[in-house]
Amino acid sequence: MQSTTFTQGADAQGQFGQFGGRFVAETLMPLILDLEQAFNTAMAEPDFLAQLDRFNAEFIGRPSPLYFAERLTEQYGGAKIYFKREELNHTGAHKINNCIGQVLLAKRMGKTRIIAETGAGMHGVATATVAARFGLPCVVYMGATDIDRQRDNVARMRLMGAEIIPVTSGRGTLKDAMNEALRDWVTNVDDTFYMIGTVAGPHPYPTMVRDFQAIIGRETRQQMLALEGRLPDSLVACIGGGSNAMGQFYPFLDDPDVQIIGVEAAGHGLDSGEHAASLKGGQPGVLHGNRTYLLQDGDGQITDAHSISAGLDYPGIGPEHAWLHEQGRVEYVAVTDQEALAAFHNCCRMEGIIPALETAHALAEVAKRAPTLPADHLMVVCLSGRGDKDMPTVLRMMEESA
Numbered sequence: 001m002q003s004t005t006f007t008q009g010a011d012a013q014g015q016f017g018q019f020g021g022r023f024v025a026e027t028l029m030p031l032i033l034d035l036e037q038a039f040n041t042a043m044a045e046p047d048f049l050a051q052l053d054r055f056n057a058e059f060i061g062r063p064s065p066l067y068f069a070e071r072l073t074e075q076y077g078g079a080k081i082y083f084k085r086e087e088l089n090h091t092g093a094h095k096i097n098n099c100i101g102q103v104l105l106a107k108r109m110g111k112t113r114i115i116a117e118t119g120a121g122m123h124g125v126a127t128a129t130v131a132a133r134f135g136l137p138c139v140v141y142m143g144a145t146d147i148d149r150q151r152d153n154v155a156r157m158r159l160m161g162a163e164i165i166p167v168t169s170g171r172g173t174l175k176d177a178m179n180e181a182l183r184d185w186v187t188n189v190d191d192t193f194y195m196i197g198t199v200a201g202p203h204p205y206p207t208m209v210r211d212f213q214a215i216i217g218r219e220t221r222q223q224m225l226a227l228e229g230r231l232p233d234s235l236v237a238c239i240g241g242g243s244n245a246m247g248q249f250y251p252f253l254d255d256p257d258v259q260i261i262g263v264e265a266a267g268h269g270l271d272s273g274e275h276a277a278s279l280k281g282g283q284p285g286v287l288h289g290n291r292t293y294l295l296q297d298g299d300g301q302i303t304d305a306h307s308i309s310a311g312l313d314y315p316g317i318g319p320e321h322a323w324l325h326e327q328g329r330v331e332y333v334a335v336t337d338q339e340a341l342a343a344f345h346n347c348c349r350m351e352g353i354i355p356a357l358e359t360a361h362a363l364a365e366v367a368k369r370a371p372t373l374p375a376d377h378l379m380v381v382c383l384s385g386r387g388d389k390d391m392p393t394v395l396r397m398m399e400e401s402a
């Protein structure tokens with residue numbers, strides 16, 4: 001069936017075409033239905049939306065600016081490049097947009113304990129932050145490998161009172177942490193709210209996280225209309241699970257003249273087998289409660305993802321992206337570690353902004369496209385986060401190449 005709109009969202013089963021759904025243990029089913037209902041009710045209530053607006057403005061610091069990247073534009077000599085500056089948000093990335101929404105929902109539902117999974121630690125930090133703000137105990141599951149590579153974020157979470165539980169199963173990264181968090185949730189369904197950090201997991205998470213992140217795209221729309229008097233010609237965002245991208249893209253999906261590009265991590269290259277490009281290099285399967293594109297071996301076993309940026313190091317992608325890919329509405333590409341690193345350094349030098357390594361993947365795609373486009377082409381890149389957390393990785397790479 002041809003869809004007439006790309007913003008129609010999930011059907012009653014939580015599916016986007018053949019993707020999404022709710023593949024969960026029976027004990028979780030009532031809870032997930034309960035959450036869906038609580039979310040739908042809250043989002044229709046002016047009081048809840050007013051509360052959300054207030055925290056967005058006064059706690060996160062929204063709206064984030066839409067900034068003309070003048071030197072980068074001059075350097076590439078093509079498209080006019082704008083940054084949507086989510087890296088200026090409290091805690092340094094877009095993750096907090098979703099966490100504020102979910103914690104307000106948890107309070108409304110009378111939940112007294114927050115759990116989360118984290119990879120690079122940005123979602124863990126944002127979760128620990130809102131849990132502290134609302135006085136709720138918080139447990140964060142984090143792969144043992146990630147705990148080693150992201151010490152600063154572990155310290156931040158502990159300062160705000162979160163308990164970090166190291167996960168040693170599998171390779172000790174994000175996928176394993178999410179498995180453990182789901183296990184915790186199954187055993188503590190009554191009092192616990194599970195905050196998922198991206199547009200993955202069982203329905204309603206992909207929809208809920210998208211709707212809390214869609215403020216990125218709504219602001220971009222208004223800001224671009226105010227600055228240029230028209231909509232942008234293209235949008236570019238990096239994709240781990242896909243939440244900053246869904247937030248940036250969603251309000252533009254039904255504007256056919258807006259070209260939309262999602263950037264996955266190609267790691268050492270798509271042919272190397274060491275990458276995190278679930279759409280470009282995976283097949284459909286089921287993981288963490290939903291059906292989507294996943295990195296798998298010949299037997300359907302989930303394989304490990306690789307990316308220089310821990311935040312893109314996930315073997316899946318949000319189911320709505322899988323659907324948008326199949327529909328051909330969004331173009332998905334992949335960028336290597338080396339390309340991302342070059343774009344990272346260039347952004348530091350040209351714009352005086354140290355981007356996250358995740359974000360640098362989007363910037364690398366801009367470097368490929370912008371020079372080929374006319375000067376009146378308006379391009380918006382989602383600056384998903386700042387690079388402070390990536391200093392150890394970047395310094396190590398600089399020493400190795402020195």
Ligand SMILES: *Cc1c(COP(=O)(O)O)cnc(C)c1O
Nearest residue numbers: 198240241242243244358384385
């Ligand atoms: C977590 C993270 C990402 C990847 O997550 P998405 O859900 O794909 O947005 C990208 N950029 C930054 C800065 C992050 O912290």
